[in-house]
Amino acid sequence: MNETHTSAGVAQATQADQVLETIHTLSDPVTVPALEKKLVGSARIPRPELERLLEEQVSAGRLYRFAPYGSKSPRYWDRDSEEYTRQLIQKRLTDQAAKGERQSQWAMTKNALYTAISKRAGGIDKEACYRLLGELVREGRVYEMPKLPRSGTVRYSTEPPRPDEYLKGAVEKIRKMASQLAGADVPEAVTKEAAIRLIAEAFGDDRREEAATILLERLQMIEPPGGAGVRLRDLRASIDFRWPDEADLQETVRSLESRGKIHLRGDDELTDETRVSTRPVEQEAAAVAAPAPGPAPADFDLLVMQGLRELTEEHHQRTRRVPIHELRQWVRQRSGDEAASHRVFDDRLKRLRAEGRVRFLAISDTSGVTEDQLAAAIPGVHETLFYVEEVA
Numbered sequence: 001m002n003e004t005h006t007s008a009g010v011a012q013a014t015q016a017d018q019v020l021e022t023i024h025t026l027s028d029p030v031t032v033p034a035l036e037k038k039l040v041g042s043a044r045i046p047r048p049e050l051e052r053l054l055e056e057q058v059s060a061g062r063l064y065r066f067a068p069y070g071s072k073s074p075r076y077w078d079r080d081s082e083e084y085t086r087q088l089i090q091k092r093l094t095d096q097a098a099k100g101e102r103q104s105q106w107a108m109t110k111n112a113l114y115t116a117i118s119k120r121a122g123g124i125d126k127e128a129c130y131r132l133l134g135e136l137v138r139e140g141r142v143y144e145m146p147k148l149p150r151s152g153t154v155r156y157s158t159e160p161p162r163p164d165e166y167l168k169g170a171v172e173k174i175r176k177m178a179s180q181l182a183g184a185d186v187p188e189a190v191t192k193e194a195a196i197r198l199i200a201e202a203f204g205d206d207r208r209e210e211a212a213t214i215l216l217e218r219l220q221m222i223e224p225p226g227g228a229g230v231r232l233r234d235l236r237a238s239i240d241f242r243w244p245d246e247a248d249l250q251e252t253v254r255s256l257e258s259r260g261k262i263h264l265r266g267d268d269e270l271t272d273e274t275r276v277s278t279r280p281v282e283q284e285a286a287a288v289a290a291p292a293p294g295p296a297p298a299d300f301d302l303l304v305m306q307g308l309r310e311l312t313e314e315h316h317q318r319t320r321r322v323p324i325h326e327l328r329q330w331v332r333q334r335s336g337d338e339a340a341s342h343r344v345f346d347d348r349l350k351r352l353r354a355e356g357r358v359r360f361l362a363i364s365d366t367s368g369v370t371e372d373q374l375a376a377a378i379p380g381v382h383e384t385l386f387y388v389e390e391v392a
């Protein structure tokens with residue numbers, strides 16, 4: 001008798017595992033009739049037993065029940081309604097993006113997005129949907145579009161804003177002004193040249209800041225540990241674009257020095273032999289006096305990947321992306337400050353990205369993070385790389 005019960009229990013457990021494995025492969029919650037068609041061989045069981053098995057798995061926390069959609073049958077899935085809502089938001093916005101050139105016509109408002117997905121998501125409430133949308137914006141998976149001129153509506157898309165629609169009105173004003181000036185004997189070509197020059201001047205600071213970010217990022221990558229910095233000519237040669245002229249390079253170096261981002265070695269005059277460093281003299285002297293051997297590159301890669309997987313499983317199972325400041329702190333606790341420094345840690349993490357093992361995600365809304373967390377992220381060009389996730 002006991003053997004009979006034991007055999008029946010094993011068979012039921014096997015059937016449950018087969019059903020769960022089938023559901024795990026599905027990209028959406030599934031109805032009972034649809035699931036029946038996907039079960040084959042020994043996994044096929046009568047509908048009443050399948051319904052009972054599904055409800056048992058819901059009670060055990062292995063499955064989630066979703067309200068009917070498109071039929072009278074409830075739906076089942078091994079991911080919860082919030083994860084499904086995040087998936088639906090991204091899919092809906094991506095589908096919308098294929099509908100035409102004018103982004104303003106298909107980028108969606110919060111209300112329109114909620115109306116489009118709420119029933120399919122299982123009746124999730126509006127507040128939760130908006131919260132998940134905000135999470136996706138902060139993670140850089142969805143863009144909150146700036147309001148268009150003469151429009152008070154905020155829209156969302158999985159594609160970045162297209163500048164054309166935002167600038168069209170300003171360009172039209174310039175064209176009308178050029179026409180008026182032409183009536184006063186100012187050729188349109190002269191007005192066009194003036195407009196281009198004014199735009200270039202307006203964005204000059206941005207270009208300098210981009211150059212400063214690239215220079216600092218490269219210095220952090222190539223500066224040797226415990227050394228005396230990097231010669232200016234070597235730093236220039238390591239950068240992937242050509243500086244417009246020597247004055248621009250020196251201006252960028254001076255700007256970074258004035259902000260305490262880099263430190264010069266030797267005379268105040270900047271020459272090819274001038275050495276620059278990310279560390280003050282006293283820190284560099286301490287590093288030379290007591291060098292802290294870091295892990296070998298291969299060992300360090302294993303350490304970083306171990307930390308990424310551990311933090312993902314313990315704290316970020318749903319999003320699968322880890323804030324870089326958390327991973328940096330994890331490495332610091334195990335291998336010390338040098339291993340977690342921007343010079344060492346950032347370099348190895350970027351190499352892992354180049355090898356296709358991890359990907360970075362920028363943060364678009366910094367209102368919910370601290371300055372220390374931002375400082376512990378990885379600086380990019382016009383963005384802060386705040387999250388890292390393992391590439392499956």
